[in-house]
Amino acid sequence: MSIRFCPRCGEKTYEVLQSHSYCINCSYFPEDVERDRVNEEICAATTMPAKIKDDLARWSKALAAVM
Numbered sequence: 001m002s003i004r005f006c007p008r009c010g011e012k013t014y015e016v017l018q019s020h021s022y023c024i025n026c027s028y029f030p031e032d033v034e035r036d037r038v039n040e041e042i043c044a045a046t047t048m049p050a051k052i053k054d055d056l057a058r059w060s061k062a063l064a065a066v067m
């Protein structure tokens with residue numbers, strides 16, 4: 001185990017272990033960040049079709065009004 005400077009709070013309270021790293025000062029935990037990023041991607045992927053459907057509905061309404 002080694003203690004390093006935390007990339008988030010800058011304090012020398014960042015424990016670097018073999019399996020994970022953790023900052024005892026600000027609770028920074030890189031795996032959390034990674035999980036959040038993946039969750040956001042999954043969210044974006046699942047909300048995308050609904051948005052496209054919405055856009056399509058809007059466009060076809062606009063086209064119908066023009067024609």
Ligand SMILES: [Zn+2]
Nearest residue numbers: 006009023026
């Ligand atoms: Zn920290």
